Amino acid sequence: MVNHTSGYREFLTDDNFIKWRLFPTEEQDHYWSQYIKENPHREADLQFAVERFKSVRLNHRILEQQQSEELLDRIIRDSIFRIKRKRKIKYYWSAAACLIILVMSAFYFYRQADDVIPDSIVGEALPSEDIQLVSGKTIVDIKQNAEIRLSPKGNVSITETGREESSEVNLSEEEINKLIVPYGKRSALRLSDGTKIWLNSGTVLEFPTSFTGAERHINVKGEIYIEVARDENKPFHVHADQLDARVYGTKFNLSSYPDNEESLVVLVEGKVEVKSAVKTQMLHAGELFGLQSGEARHEKVEVDEYISWKEGIFILNKAQISSILKKIGRYYNIEFKDNKSELMSRTCTGKLFLSDDMEQVISVVCAISNTTYKRVDNSIYILPN
Numbered sequence: 241m242v243n244h245t246s247g248y249r250e251f252l253t254d255d256n257f258i259k260w261r262l263f264p265t266e267e268q269d270h271y272w273s274q275y276i277k278e279n280p281h282r283e284a285d286l287q288f289a290v291e292r293f294k295s296v297r298l299n300h301r302i303l304e305q306q307q308s309e310e311l312l313d314r315i316i317r318d319s320i321f322r323i324k325r326k327r328k329i330k331y332y333w334s335a336a337a338c339l340i341i342l343v344m345s346a347f348y349f350y351r352q353a354d355d356v357i358p359d360s361i362v363g364e365a366l367p368s369e370d371i372q373l374v375s376g377k378t379i380v381d382i383k384q385n386a387e388i389r390l391s392p393k394g395n396v397s398i399t400e401t402g403r404e405e406s407s408e409v410n411l412s413e414e415e416i417n418k419l420i421v422p423y424g425k426r427s428a429l430r431l432s433d434g435t436k437i438w439l440n441s442g443t444v445l446e447f448p449t450s451f452t453g454a455e456r457h458i459n460v461k462g463e464i465y466i467e468v469a470r471d472e473n474k475p476f477h478v479h480a481d482q483l484d485a486r487v488y489g490t491k492f493n494l495s496s497y498p499d500n501e502e503s504l505v506v507l508v509e510g511k512v513e514v515k516s517a518v519k520t521q522m523l524h525a526g527e528l529f530g531l532q533s534g535e536a537r538h539e540k541v542e543v544d545e546y547i548s549w550k551e552g553i554f555i556l557n558k559a560q561i562s563s564i565l566k567k568i569g570r571y572y573n574i575e576f577k578d579n580k581s582e583l584m585s586r587t588c589t590g591k592l593f594l595s596d597d598m599e600q601v602i603s604v605v606c607a608i609s610n611t612t613y614k615r616v617d618n619s620i621y622i623l624p625n
Contacts, residue, residue: 247285257289361584363569363576363620365598369422373398375449376412384425390432394449411449419445421462424573426550431458434469435476438550441570442497463495465550468510482531484515492523493547501566502532506546554592561586564605572598574620 251257260268276283371382373396380398382388387399396409411417421427421439429437432450439445443462456476468476470489478485480496482503490510496503505514507523514521514529518536521529528541545555554567562584565576571594594601599615606613606622614621 247282248289251286251289261290361565361576361581361622363565363574363622365618365620366423366573366575368424368573371422371425371427372418372420373409374418374420375409376415378409378412380409382427385427387428387430388419389430390449392432392450394432413449416446416448416459419447421445422573423570431469433471433474436467438465440464440495440549441573460494460496462497463493463549465491465493465547467491482516483529486513486515487511493543495546502530504528504530504546506541506543508543508547552594554594556588556590556592558587558589560584561588561605564588564592568598568601568605572601574598 260272272286276286371384371386373380373382373388382398383400389397390411391397394411394413396411398407398409419427419429419439421441421443423442425441427439429439429445431437431447433456437445440463443460443464445464446459448457451474454474456474457479458477459479461481466478468487468489468491472488476487478487478494480494480503481498483494483496483505485492485494485505487510490512491508492512493506493508494504495501505512505523506528507525509525512523514523516531516536518531518534521536521538523529526540526543528537528539528546530537542557545557548555549567554564556564568574569576592601592604602613602620611622611624614623
């Protein structure tokens with residue numbers, strides 16, 4: 241009897257194998273046929289993986305608990321390794337690739353067979369708003385993904401995606417400027433000192449036209465990823481509702497939405513001192529400091545899970561559906577009503593590639609949660625299958 245305890249699992253965590261089984265083509269059939277010719281000793285494991293793939297159905301506990309845990313852990317480790325190895329490579333998969341990864345995750349999605357969803361989840365698509373740059377009495381509407389740059393002299397150039405020409409705006413030297421990014425939009429800004437900031441949906445950033453004092457200060461409500469221009473003689477301060485971060489030159493993510501979520505600082509590179517009413521903590525690369533309801537936490541994390549949003553990807557590691565819907569809601573400007581559906585507390589693992597088509601992303605979320613959805617005008621109903 242052939243022992244498949246280790247060999248076949250390698251195929252079940254291989255993206256090319258998964259794509260072949262979900263969306264077979266002549267080219268893929270030829271690839272795997274050639275693979276067996278060159279690796280005849282792997283034929284039995286490959287066939288066993290194919291049969292195992294067929295036997296698995298979404299949201300059914302086909303695999304033994306121990307096997308599921310081992311495979312889930314392997315998927316997480318492999319995903320993290322690939323992300324680190326390919327961090328500088330542009331992600332090019334379509335929404336179909338998003339489905340591949342998340343369907344794979346769904347094989348190991350934990351739930352009891354007799355779970356039921358007692359009620360539906362209702363979301364409403366909200367009216368779209370423009371990104372706005374506010375300086376004194378001047379208000380400038382900005383397109384999605386435009387590049388905004390401040391010069392040391394206080395001039396702003398705004399270059400829209402796909403255009404070489406840019407428009408220029410003069411900012412007030414006396415007043416603090418605001419960049420307002422509504423839900424459903426994202427933006428990026430380069431400050432006068434060279435610091436670059438990515439702003440996630442639903443974020444308001446306050447910043448000066450130029451940094452004239454002994455220190456640099458900005459204020460944030462929402463979420464940013466920031467690469468601070470190094471200046472040993474002029475420390476940089478990021479102020480949020482519950483947290484203050486002091487840096488000299490570093491890269492980190494700060495999330496502080498005003499809706500009772502946990503406020504977080506996740507450090508990618510350098511050192512950051514984070515102050516809160518509860519605790520002051522020095523962070524090193526790969527560490528997180530969080531504060532929620534007066535409780536602080538400090539731990540090592542995989543930073544890619546917290547910064548992938550700026551690349552249009554959500555990396556999910558046992559994330560609750562409630563958290564996923566909140567992120568999707570911000571990203572696409574959908575308001576999901578709070579409810580006590582059992583679905584909201586379930587967890588899943590995988591990569592969610594955020595395409596321009598919001599309904600494709602909602603379809604993937606439904607695929608991993610054994611639900612379906614219906615859209616009526618601006619309302620979105622997530623219902624039990």
